Amino acid sequence: MANITKTYVERSATARDDGKPAFFFDDEIKGFGVRVTSGAKTFIVDRKLNGKTIRVSIGRYPDWSVQAARDRAKELIVEFDKGNDVRQQEKRRGDAAVTLKNAFEKFMSERQLKPRTQTDYCRYMDHYLSDWMGKPIATIDSDMIMARYRKIAKSSSGAAQASSVMRTLRSVFNFAIATYGRAVLPENPVASLTAKRAWLRDKARTDHLRPHEIKPFIVAARALPNAVMGAYIEFILLTGARRSEAATLKWRHVDRKARTLTLKETKNHTDRVLPITPRVAEILDAMWHVKIGEFVFGARDKDGKPSHITEPRKAMATLNDAAGSTVTVHGLRRTFSTILESLDCPGIPLKSLLGHSLKGDVTTAHYTQITVERLRPWAERYEQHVLSLVAAPLTIDEPAGESATR
Template sequence: MPQIKISNSRVGKIVPPTPKPDGKPQHVFYRDDQLQGFGIRVTSNGTMSYFVEKRVNGKNKRVTIGKHGPITPEQARKEAQKLLGQMSTGTDPVVEKRERKIQAVTLRESYNAYLLARKGLKPNTLHDYKRCIEGALGDWLDKPLTSITKDMVEKRHSKLGAKSHARANNTMRVLRALFNFASEKYESQDGKPILTSNPVDRLSKSRAWYEVRRRQTLLTPTQLKPWYEATMLLNQETTRDFLHFILFTGLRRSEATHLTWEYVDFKERTFLIPDTKNKEPHRLPMSDFLEDLLKRRFLMAEKVWVFPSPVTNGPLKEPRTALTRVAELSGVEFQLHDLRRTFITIAESLDIPAFALKRLLNHKFSNDVTAGYIVPNTERLREPMQRITDYIREKVEAENDDLG
């Protein structure tokens, strides 16, 4: 390498090398004739970068200081002296920089990495994560994970709990998952995790989690008739059919809203939900009521969605205004998931076998070895589905001939 005195006047006179014959950039290294190990790298495109080079623990190490321009030769020389001094004691600046970067990983960086790693998360799950991390913990996003303490977690959990026990618990569960993810992803140079503990664990050890009882509300047999009559007064036919569809199928909201006509088979009298909570496709038979509903909707279909949005090209969103209207008209307070609970409760009251009920709800048989050898047959579910439909119709048709 040629030697020069790296100064402002001398560096300004350096002529960049010509590119290689194939057009690729060429580069030349100039060493400082006063400070051993200090130099500047010049490329054919005119870029010049300061560096230091020295053997550390038997290996040659080259560390870039920065580009000429933003950094003057004098500033680069001072930084070079500092780095060469560290390297003389066996410290590798590259490793040190990497260690500092790892130690400074923020909640935001870990959160983004977690979302990239968890491919296929459903929109509802992503929305929930966003509410927890970007909403409830938004002021922590740019804090290093290593700076988030057990005391901070405990205080924030208590603060969130003053408004909602469920949200406080859910937020900390998501945070716990992020810390567990980070402890596996981010390691120091010697392979040890940068996080030695999960600060959310304090909530378990101190028994600080809030007791949140699972919602058990549903439509009782006597509420079915006024609820149904109220839905018939809705101006939006799509919303009305959507509410009926959930009640008569027990599907989750997102499963029903994302149903498209390509998965409705009128010949076989079935419909398929390809994307479900447990990742397994869910095929159900049509009862007579569901067949009539779907055929009527198909005749006036203009979009791919069975229940399209009236304002966008996408599927119907949760019709909150309609839910409020039905509650006001019927005197029955309810949420969409209450309709699924109603379907389940009716099925159990009719003594539908557990295997058929689980298949209707698309629940997994996690502890049943025998179930793994049984191939689901949609036809076997047709009779139970029709029995549930008949029960609901019996309750809503009493002195009411409006049901089609």
């Protein structure tokens, strides 16, 4: 026993040589003491409750002063003497203070999400909900949800993005309810959007590159300072691959001998084999010479480790400026489909190239096998058409009489 003072804590309360915690208790306040390890000194209270000794941590020194720890110890001892389990009180107090940031970080660490999904979720929180991250989740109510949803929908982000943000938030709140209980979060406030039938419908997007925009778009892509990003965007335009399918393409899924590549991370959870066309082969060759790790479109993450390309938004803005277009990355798939259809590509090869399901058709689902060689002529015809547009001279419509003044 000792008198726990600042001097005692700093000089006399030392760790044991065997690495086990050492305990020093106060001779004035029974049960108040300090637990010492090689890395920390923590104030504690040991007290009996229902015949069992309960230990509660108060806080570390010097974050807690000796006097503050003594005062808190007295409060805890009073609660113990009343028969109250202060551990449950502390837990409820801690749960009530769970912030959206706490819940989201736990959600992200425990849920198994694809890298692309992780990126989207983090972007939603950082861009649209950053001012809520420090708020206790119990204070975010349905009125706040409705106001923020409408604000995002009315912005340039649109209703589709607003709905994606709220669906993500709904998942985080459902996770929080399962983790912390309804005592912390009685109900999911995002559910009010469904109850009030307030979800907004967004018109289907139709963005795609028009023929005259393709040449300046591709020329600008090939001139990007980040050559991997430029190649990645051109690859999507030439193959119709989804952005995540292209980003996660690995070298081991590229078969040069068979002139095929296999997309693994597809939306319908099946592998999709595509033909390697001449220009796509050139892109693959260029990527091999700057190879980083296992991914074709390699990059390094924030820790410097080999990864794959992730966010093309800034590059897409540059290319749209150059082409006078407003196309999204997914709009490049729409371009692929639109041009192929204009070349009279039949529906089944077109669906197969895009990776759309053929299950609705009994013949194609159970009998006819659509091989990669059935797709190759159409992929090559599409590529030749696009490259012919790139090779064509740019034409500029001039106001009448403009050239006569030069």
